[in-house]
Amino acid sequence: MQNSFVTDAINLKSYNLSESDKIIVMYSREKGLIRGVAKGVKKPKSKLGARMDLLVANTLMLHKGRNLDTICQAEVLNSFYKTRQDIDKICYSTYVTEVVHNFGVEDDPCSAKVYDLLYKSLDAISTAENKIEIMLAVIKFQLKMMAESGFSVELDDCLCCHTHIPDESMYFVPALGGVVCGSCAGKVMHQKKQLPSKMRDFFKQMAENDFDYKGEYELKANEKVCEVSFEALKSYIEMKSPKKFKSTDIIMQMPV
Ligand SMILES: [Zn+2]
Structure with a gap:
């Protein structure tokens, strides 16, 4: 027809x-x-x-x-049926679909990539065995969805002085979409969060590898690291979003 x-x-x-x-x-x-x-x-x-x-x-x-x-x-x-019995899974899946709703466009030439990322993320959340596995899926989604939307997170060079940041402590600045070095941090008036170099490596490993790849940092990640990472990326995504978010308020109100 x-x-x-x-x-x-x-x-x-x-x-x-x-x-x-x-x-x-x-x-x-x-x-x-x-x-x-x-x-x-x-x-x-x-x-x-x-x-x-x-x-x-x-x-x-x-x-x-x-x-x-x-x-x-x-x-x-x-139907991602395992999600339907778990409040954490429902909230994080709702968040993921809201990001796609806010950044998704009609007749997108990259639609297959975004669809596959959304599908894999919802599936990984649904089949996760614990909170850490749920959060790792969401963090991977956040990094990859931003890259797909043209807003890749800068993790190598300082966004102020543009030099490579060696393995030392740096700051993540959501408003700038990436890291600044220790010497430039004082000049940045935006909200910032100290980022240990190991956490930068954790982000990089997830941003650069396939969704299904499980690197050493991911295997070692604990709930605290996941929560700090999720929050940092969530702030960045909200700043870039063309529409206001609703689901993140629900996540914030959930008991830990
Ligand atoms: Zn700098």
Whole structure:
């Protein structure tokens, strides 16, 4: 059918359209950010039903409309079901989908890379055995998603004097998107956080390797290191985000 297209997509958000219909915002592998009407999805006997829940990956067939496309068929690829029983997993998965929603664009030429990163991150969060594994997946996602969006975190050279920072203590400055050396730190008026060189190496290992690679720093990471890393990257991502975040407030209110 000429007016239809097929794509893999992950549900990010949904809005009520009428008593029985919803609009689903999705990130698709072929077209980046897309919206589709799920007709009758709120009726008990709906064919689409749970496939339109948030955080579900489907293969979809959509029918092109004048204003909005309609979701005709959905086949579940992954419902990340282990996430649904764990509040930490739900919160971090929601955060990850919100980053993609905020930075994702329609007809993105890099949509396959962003989709695959989102899928791998949600899968790794879902199958994680503990909090550290959840957080490592989220930190990798943060670093790689920013690189994909053209905002790679600078970890080698000082963002003030532009010289390479050797293995000594440095500062991470979210407003600048990377590190400054000890001598320049005093000149920087933005909020900054001391970053031991070992933590820089931890970031670099995760930013530079494939998502599935488990390096030595990752294997040694504890919950404290993960939390400091997550918070530093979260501040940077919020500063670069074209839209305001909602889910991070939920994470902040969660008991540790
Ligand atoms: Zn410097």
